[in-house]
Amino acid sequence: MTLSPTLTFNDGNTIPQLGYGVWQVEDDVAEKVVRQAFEAGFRHIDTAKIYGNEAGVGRAIASSGLSPEQIFITTKLWNADQGYESTLAAFEESMDRLGLETLDLYLIHWMQPKQDKYVDTWKALIELQKRGRVKSIGVSNFTIEGLQRLIDETGVVPAIHQIELHPYFSQRELRGFGAANGILTQAWSPLGQGGELLQDPAVASIAAKHQATPAQVVIAWHLAIGNVVIPKSVTESRIRENFAALEVALDAEDVEAINALDKTASGEGRIGPDPAVSDFA
Numbered sequence: 182m183t184l185s186p187t188l189t190f191n192d193g194n195t196i197p198q199l200g201y202g203v204w205q206v207e208d209d210v211a212e213k214v215v216r217q218a219f220e221a222g223f224r225h226i227d228t229a230k231i232y233g234n235e236a237g238v239g240r241a242i243a244s245s246g247l248s249p250e251q252i253f254i255t256t257k258l259w260n261a262d263q264g265y266e267s268t269l270a271a272f273e274e275s276m277d278r279l280g281l282e283t284l285d286l287y288l289i290h291w292m293q294p295k296q297d298k299y300v301d302t303w304k305a306l307i308e309l310q311k312r313g314r315v316k317s318i319g320v321s322n323f324t325i326e327g328l329q330r331l332i333d334e335t336g337v338v339p340a341i342h343q344i345e346l347h348p349y350f351s352q353r354e355l356r357g358f359g360a361a362n363g364i365l366t367q368a369w370s371p372l373g374q375g376g377e378l379l380q381d382p383a384v385a386s387i388a389a390k391h392q393a394t395p396a397q398v399v400i401a402w403h404l405a406i407g408n409v410v411i412p413k414s415v416t417e418s419r420i421r422e423n424f425a426a427l428e429v430a431l432d433a434e435d436v437e438a439i440n441a442l443d444k445t446a447s448g449e450g451r452i453g454p455d456p457a458v459s460d461f462a
């Protein structure tokens with residue numbers, strides 16, 4: 182079976198570039214769809230404590246017949262658990278739900294600048310990595326200033342930064358900061374949550390040219406520009422379709438045409454909260 186290519190973190194570990202996300206998937210449904218994702222070829226699963234489905238993901242892992250070496254699991258520390266000791270405790274609870282001994286990637290879910298606990302939280306992730314409980318550590322929804330502060334105050338550069346990123350909001354500046362500092366970029370809501378983007382005429386025409394679907398073209402664009410990408414679907418045919426995007430090879434002109442759809446500068450492309458100001462429990 183074809184598997185996803187991998188990218189290498191600044192700590193030497195690797196991550197499958199194409200993964201499967203489970204936001205807004207009920208716990209019992211998560212068990213079923215993660216199993217379908219494994220059957221389709223996905224080996225990288227992205228969950229979070231706040232998704233409420235770590236246990237379902239854990240059951241899918243346990244019944245998959247796959248060994249820990251064959252899969253890559255990410256979960257995320259929720260905002261209310263930020264702080265050194267509370268992070269260590271929240272991590273163990275996530276691991277109990279997942280049923281894992283070692284985690285592949287642990288992320289701080291949001292920077293929460295007003296809360297201002299993210300440096301202490303990052304120190305706890307560094308400790309968990311030192312103890313061998315987690316292989317790689319990273320963050321999600323940070324600003325350049327926040328990333329720089331983590332680096333300056335701890336000397337440990339996040340392996341990856343998971344951010345909202347799709348053709349309408351392609352975050353060139355944040356990606357550039359990551360590339361310059363050895364931080365991989367991971368795209369959340371990579372399909373623009375299945376909205377207008379998948380109806381875009383430019384995407385449709387590239388899809389027709391490659392006899393692919395719009396979702397496959399968008400995933401192929403992420404792969405072509407070096408993003409780690411975690412599309413979500415709870416429909417088995419779409420899970421398979423999204424994995425088969427690995428077979429779609431875009432030309433340089435296709436990538437340029439999709440790059441041109443970006444609306445980051447006007448702020449119009451953003452779907453989710455802005456990490457610079459977001460502050461929620």
Ligand code: NAD
Nearest residue numbers: 202203204227369370371372373374375396412413414419
């Ligand atoms: P997405 O961009 O992956 O879009 C998912 C939606 O697109 C589906 O619900 C479906 O409606 C549609 N879709 C999927 N495949 C399709 C196909 N082949 N054809 C047509 N429509 C299709 O949105 P998402 O779920 O927001 O993001 C993906 C993952 O990113 C999440 O599941 C989660 O793991 C992660 N995420 C992280 C954060 C964060 O704060 N770190 C925030 C949001 C999402």
